[in-house]
Amino acid sequence: MAGNAEANSAAGSGGAQAVPGGIGRIVLASLVGTTIEFYDFYIYGTAAALVIGQTFFPSTAPGSQALNAFLTFGIAFLARPIGSILFGHFGDRIGRKSTLVASMLVMGLSTTLIGALPTYEQAGFLAPLLLCILRFGQGIGLGGEWGGAALLATENAPQGRRSWFGMFPQLGPPIGFFMANGLFLVLLMFLNEASFLSWGWRIPFLISAALVAIGLYLRVSISETPEFREAMARNERVEVPLLEVLRDHWVPLIQGSLAIVVCYALFYISTVFALGYGVNALHISRSDFLGLLCIAVIFMAIATPISAALSDRFGARPVLLISSALAAASGFCLPILLGSGNSFEVLVFLSLSLALMGLTFAPLGALLPDLFPTKVRYTGASSAYNLGGILGASLAPYLAQILLQQGGLPWVGYYVSAAAIISFFAVLSMKRTG
Numbered sequence: 001m002a003g004n005a006e007a008n009s010a011a012g013s014g015g016a017q018a019v020p021g022g023i024g025r026i027v028l029a030s031l032v033g034t035t036i037e038f039y040d041f042y043i044y045g046t047a048a049a050l051v052i053g054q055t056f057f058p059s060t061a062p063g064s065q066a067l068n069a070f071l072t073f074g075i076a077f078l079a080r081p082i083g084s085i086l087f088g089h090f091g092d093r094i095g096r097k098s099t100l101v102a103s104m105l106v107m108g109l110s111t112t113l114i115g116a117l118p119t120y121e122q123a124g125f126l127a128p129l130l131l132c133i134l135r136f137g138q139g140i141g142l143g144g145e146w147g148g149a150a151l152l153a154t155e156n157a158p159q160g161r162r163s164w165f166g167m168f169p170q171l172g173p174p175i176g177f178f179m180a181n182g183l184f185l186v187l188l189m190f191l192n193e194a195s196f197l198s199w200g201w202r203i204p205f206l207i208s209a210a211l212v213a214i215g216l217y218l219r220v221s222i223s224e225t226p227e228f229r230e231a232m233a234r235n236e237r238v239e240v241p242l243l244e245v246l247r248d249h250w251v252p253l254i255q256g257s258l259a260i261v262v263c264y265a266l267f268y269i270s271t272v273f274a275l276g277y278g279v280n281a282l283h284i285s286r287s288d289f290l291g292l293l294c295i296a297v298i299f300m301a302i303a304t305p306i307s308a309a310l311s312d313r314f315g316a317r318p319v320l321l322i323s324s325a326l327a328a329a330s331g332f333c334l335p336i337l338l339g340s341g342n343s344f345e346v347l348v349f350l351s352l353s354l355a356l357m358g359l360t361f362a363p364l365g366a367l368l369p370d371l372f373p374t375k376v377r378y379t380g381a382s383s384a385y386n387l388g389g390i391l392g393a394s395l396a397p398y399l400a401q402i403l404l405q406q407g408g409l410p411w412v413g414y415y416v417s418a419a420a421i422i423s424f425f426a427v428l429s430m431k432r433t434g
Contacts, residue, residue, distance in 0.1 A: 023156060025218070025222055026152060026153070026156050026222055027153060027165065027168050028218060029152065029215075029218040029219050029221075029222050030149040030150075030152045030153040030168050030169045030172075031168045031169065031171055031172055031175075032172075032214065032215055033100060033104060033145065033149050033169075033172070033215050033218070033219060034145060034146065034149045034169045034170075034171075034172025034173065034176070035171075035175045035176045036104070036108075036172075036176065036208075036211045036212060036214070036215045037103075037104065037107050037141065037142055037145040037146075037172070037176070037215075038142075038172050038173045038175075038176030038177065039176035039177075039179050039180050039208070039211065040107050040108065040110075040111040040138065040141075040142075040176075040208050040211075040212075041076070041107075041138060041142055041176070042173075042177045042180040042181070042271075043111070043180040043183075043184070043204040043205060043208075044073065044076070044111075044114070044135065044138065045073060045180075045268070045272045046181055046184050046204075046271075046272075046275065046290070047184075047201055047205075048069040048072065048073045048272060048397075049272050049276040049279070049397075050184070050275070050279070050286055051197060051201045052069040052072065052073075052131075053068055053069035054197070055119050055120065055197065055201070056068075056069075056072075056117075056119065056120050056127050056128045056131050057069070057120055057128060058120055068128075071398055072128070072131060072132055072135050073272065073397060073398075074395050074397075074398060075132055075135045075136055075139065076135050076138045076139030076142065077386075077389045077390050077393055077395075078136075078139065079135075079136045079137075079138075079139025079140050079143065080140070080142055080143035080386035080390070081383060081386045081387055081389075081390065082139075082140060082143060083103070083106075083139060083140035083141060083142065083143020083144045083382075083386070084143040084144060084147060084379070084382030084383045084385065084386040085379065085382075085383065086140065086143070086144065087099050087102065087103050087143065087144025087145075087147075087378070088144065088147060088241060088242070088378045088379030088380075088382045088383060089240070089241055089242065089379060090102075091144070091147070091148055091151075091378030091379070091382075092237075092238060092241040092375060092376055092377065092379050093237055093238070093241070095224045095228060096148050096151050096155070096224060096225050096378065097152075097219065097220075097222060097223070097224050099144060099148055099378070100144075100148040100149065100152065100219050101216060101219050101220060102144070103141050103142075103143075103144035103145045103148065104141070104145070104212055104215050104216060104219065105141075105216070106137060106140055106141035106144075107137075107138055107140075107141025107142055107145065107212075108208055108209060108211075108212030108215075109137070110134045110135075110137030110138045110141060111134075111138060111205055111208040112205060112206060112208050112209045112212075114131065114134045114135070114138075114205045115203070115204075115205025115206040115208075116202070116205075116206070117130055117131055117134070118130075143382065144382060146169065146382065146386075147368075147369075147378050147379075147381040147382025147383075147385060148382070149169040149172070150166055150169050150365045150366075150368065150369055150381060151225060151369055151377060151378055151381065152169075152222070152225060153165045153166050153168050153169055153365065154365065154366050154369050154370075155225035155226065155227040155228060155369075155374075156225055156226065157366075160312060161312060162312070162366040162370070163308045163309075163311035163312040163316060163362070163363055163365070163366040163367075164305075164308050164309065164312055165366075166308065166362075166363075166364075166365030166366035166369070167304055167307075167308030167362050168365075169365055170304050170308070170358075170361050170362045170365045171301060171304055171305070173267075173300075173361070174298075174300040174301040174304065174354075174358070175301065177300075178294055178297050178298075178301075180204060181290045181293050181294050181297070182290075182294055183203070183204045183207070184201075184204060184286075184290055185287055185290040185291055187200045187201070187203060187204075188286050188287040188290065189287055227374050228374065230374075231374040231375050236374065236375040237375065238376055241375070241376040241378070241379040241380075242379055242383070244375075244376050245372070245376050245379050245380045245383065249371070249372055249373075249376065249380055252371035252372060252380070252384070252430075253371075253380060253383060253384050253387070254426075255371070255426050255427075255429060255430050256367075256368045256371050256380075256381070256384030256385070256388070256426075257383075257384045257385075257387035257388040257391065257426075258388065258391070258422050258425075258426030259320065259364065259367070259368075259384075259423050259426040259427050259430075260361075260364055260368070260385060260388035260389075260392065260423065261388050261391050261392035261419045261422050261423050261426075262324050262327050262360050262392065262419050262420040262422070262423035262424075263357055263360050263361045263364070263388075263392065263423075264388060264389055264391075264392030264393030264396065264419075265392045265393070265396055265415065265416050265420070266327055266330075266353050266354070266356055266357040266360065266416060266419075266420075267353075267354070267357045267393070268392075268396040268397055269334075269353070269396055269397075269400055269412065269415070270296075270349070270350055270353035270354055270357070271293060271350075271354075272396075272397040273396065273397045273400040273401065273412070274289075274338060274346075274349075274350065275289055275290075275293065276397070276401070277338065277404070278292075278338075278346060282341045282346070284343065284346070288343065289346075292343065292346060292347045292350055293350060295347060295350075295351070296347060296350035296351040296354045299351045299352075299354050299355040299358070300354035300355060300357050300358040300361075301358065302355070302358070303355045303356075303357075303358030303359045304358040304359075304361065305362070306358075306362075307319055307323065307358060307359045307360075307361075307362035307363060308362040308363065308365070308366075311362065311363040311366065311367075316364075316366060316367040317427055317428075317430060319359070319363050320360060320363050320364075320427045321424060321427055321428060323356060323359035323360045324360060324420050324421075324423045324424040324427065325420070325424060326356055326359070327356045327360060327416065327417075327419075327420035328416075328417045328420035328421050328424065329417075330352055330353060330356055330416065330417075330420075331413040331414060331415070331416035331417030331418075331420065332413055332417065333352065333413070334349065334353075334409060334412060334413035334416060335408070335409035335410045335412070335413050337349035337352075338409060339409045353416075360423070364385075368380075368381040368384050368385060369381040371384065371430075392419055396415075399415065400412045400415060403415060
């Protein structure tokens, strides 16, 4: 079994170093790539809370429109493990660079086409069918993205800096989220309700094409990681990486999958579910709530490098254990702060949740890859990351909506606390190395 590596133990993964002149471009490629990919992913989450239900599902069943929208949101998480297996296979066999280019193309094409889909009124059942297919495509693309970006950064990291370098792909989500929600906020400020529902919501999806072109330019100009080149020089190429992961590294696969559950629960409850709840139950305007989210995500961006620095200094395990314990406690604050209806208290809830997301998320950029040897690292890290997505996020907004209807906001808070406890014990079970 490839044991758990402390984020600061570069020796556990080879300690390969990149050519100094190329580190800046490599870091930028990993950061910009995940920013664009997560922008694509998040604009769908925002649209699911605001417009997908009424645009792609029949108005004869308005009560189920929100649930159906959140179900389509979950489809991508079911597709992400498939993407991790597909892109992980080629990433471990032919290299990180070309695989990352392919994953971005799949994600970008799927996102752009969503912006051109007909509505339910125009195409009937064909509209939600095509939406589900493209949402599945988004999941396939993102399934191969994070693992490759994390390896691009950590396999080029200087010794003792793996958490810091692994932090840059982790900064992509808050930046992408800020871009996605910021663009929706601008549209809501300058468009009336009819224009936004008719065509305005499509703009963020169509803009993705230009952003992907930028990301592709950066990625085709970088070189392969030194650790992968060394593994290939030693003839360590594996015929079917997934089979080796399942046979020899299934324990770290499970541990890594459960370790990231808290991140997903924190993020998607505090964004997608909270956005729908804030607009529909608290009657906060869409633009006002998106403004609150844009402020709150700054706390996630601040917490991410702090957590990475602490992980390089003290190790990933203690940082993750403490942050998971804090996340478990935050679940009890959810009904008090979110349920108050007061904008300031809602902002406190959003900022707290996203800051905890940053604290729990940053160390995983180095920890998950270090659970697996180089020859199956792309497959192993990506699979763990995306299996955790199924457990922590795929149905999070949907289940939160059900829990809200059955037991009220406190039960949504219990959901967050339970996810945090699961991740706490997963990290606790990992063995130290290095």
